[in-house]
Amino acid sequence: MTTLTEIKLLPTLILLVSCEYLAIFKKTVAMHEVFLCRVAAHPILRKDLNFHVFLEYNQDLSVRGKNKKEKLEDFFKNMVKSADGVIVSGVKDVDDFFEHERTFLLEYHNRVKDASAKSDRMTRSHKSAADDYNRIGSSLYALGTQDSTDVCKFFLKVSELFDKTRKIEARVSADEDLKLSDLLKYYLRESQAAKDLLYRRSRSLVDYENANKALDKARAKNKDVLQAETSQQVCCQKFEKISESAKQELIDFKTRRVAAFRKNLVELAELELKHAKGNLQLLQSCLAVLNGDT
């Protein structure tokens, strides 16, 4: 009896697996698209040769992954960066804009991290519930086929309902994942990148200030003044340049963020509505049939 049920459910199983695959595929595609669009929209990055090659070269790119040495380098770089970041973040910024951005980003980043984690858990619970619907559906089917009284019709109809509802619930979970969890994850990384940018700017500010101090010292001692002056000028230029582009980037960041959230929240709400209405219709038509029977 169980084998018969399993065989009957095989096509559903195949559909389920392909639905899952499709959901994951949709997700990956979406992320890649966002990434490429961003690079293309960036005034400087869009001109990068690597980017052009990526878009145009019509044969296999054969990109090499990072080898062990490179991965180790990355690891150490990160360590140094975070240690340094702590030191550098102690420096107060005269510029209000950047000071505000720094406080904002710190808090925002932490909260996005939290929201992203919670959203993930919520999406996963949704999926578990959808899986339960699946099992309930097949149990009801087994009950329905065995029952000799007229409640068997009920069981079979409700089993059918649960199969269909299950698909919808799974899509709800997948859509929430796509529109909400992924959005938050993305902005988690974005806000981290913004923080990194601020760090680089602070780094350069510290360098600039150090160069200033060195220049003063040199002038006082009247030794290596020219060298100190050039070094100071270089730092100043670097600092001003990075400040300028950082400001622009951060403003863009905000614009993009607002647009992305708007798009995703609207789409999320629309999808939730669509699925809820779909569910409702299934439930109501099932109830109509069952009530007609009794």
Added chain:
Amino acid sequence: MAAEREPPPLGDGKQADFEELEDGEDLFTSTVSTLESSPSSPEPASLPAEDLSTNSNGPKPAEIILDDDREDLFAEATEEVSLDSPEREPILSPEPSPAITPITPTTLMAPRIESKSMSAPVIFDRSRDEIEEEANGDVFDIEIGVSDPEKVGDGMNAYMAYRVTTKTSLSMFNKNEFSVKRRFSDFLGLHSKLATKYLHVGYIVPPAPEKSIVGMTKVKVGKEDSSSTEFVEKRRAALERYLQRTVKHPTLLQDPDLRQFLESSELPRAVNTQALSGAGILRMVNKAADAVNKMTIKMNESDAWFEEKQQQFENLDQQLRKLHASVEALVCHRKELSANTAAFAKSAAMLGNSEDHTALSRALSQLAEVEEKIDQLHQEQAFADFYVFSELLSDYIRLIAAVKGVFDHRMKCWQKWDDAQITLQKKREAEAKMMLANKPDKIQQAKNEIREEIEEWEAKVQQGERDFEQISKTIRKEVGRFEKERVKDFKTVIIKYLESLVQTQQQLIKYWEAFLPEAKAIA
């Protein structure tokens, strides 16, 4: 069925239809309402005062008009209680309450015939359809509610008292509406009494809710958290369902112990229901013995119906257990989902606070609000998942265990009969041997003895056969009734559950429709 015994004025043509009625008791209970309503129906004043209520609110013809079957039942019941026969579960000697004396068949015979002959024309004048409708419909005008759980006492001796409210128009009760306070062990005591009286003759007695040492200890210790309130609520609902099911059973409804349970303000404490009491341990030992016994009984099943039904119930049991496990998983995940949604809502609110773009900030706060409402929704749905669906399944799993028990009793009954036949055979052989041997001095006395024994065993064989046929008949009726109830219950519950799902989706739609413009308003 009484239709077979007293020739109905309707004549033979109608007899077949009466047999369609699955439950003879149904017919007679509908008689009660007719009798009540028609002013011409005489109140036979000759009814014995041992009638089961203490006030004179009119005699209650209902319980008097018994099926012949039930006469036998009570005869046996009184018999068996006095004997300590091994196959009866010596759960407890049903503590006879002073207000009640056991029904004896003889006192019931006389008035029954009288009132029956007087009322007979009244019944049979009504159309058959009406009677069938009443028999199949909700004739049992009795509603039971269990409410207001209250903690009584302190510490480890504390217990929960529940209010049991009965609303009825049945005249067998003293009033139309009354309520009493009962504790959990009272319910178990009631079940025990009913099981003792009715299980072994084939009636499916609804099982009482399960004990839970963990749950109760938490309550006793005084933990006022949500899990102990949940536990109490779960128990309250289970007790309510238990009583409702019990009163739906026409035979059990007539039982004096049930009536006492519902009506009397003081109930002797059922101490023997405690798990670790002497009686409790005896119960466990008996259960084990029964299990072993079951394996060794080899019954010649002459009736395929029983075999078929047993198999069906076995399958049903397995499937229900699987379904129940899946539904429990759903309840669990839904509760998780609710908790996670609540956590996300808070997090989104925080995010909205940090967001420095005003419109986006507001939208995020709105999102947080929506998610909070949705979390509530999930909680309510989980509630419905559990109380509507999951609990019904667990009730039926236990009910089927009771059904299986009844089938087992039939087997034991058969074995008793078979054993009697075997013993009789042996005695007969012994007698034959004695006839052949030639010992004139001993022979006369021994012959008499053996003769007596043979007669005794012949009677036992006859009784055994009668009992077996009786229990088989009762089981058939009971199973028929059970299946009807099951179909009704499941249909009702499924519809109720689907309606809860509909509500949830409708609410979801409302919430998201309210949010959408907010999201679009982000500029």
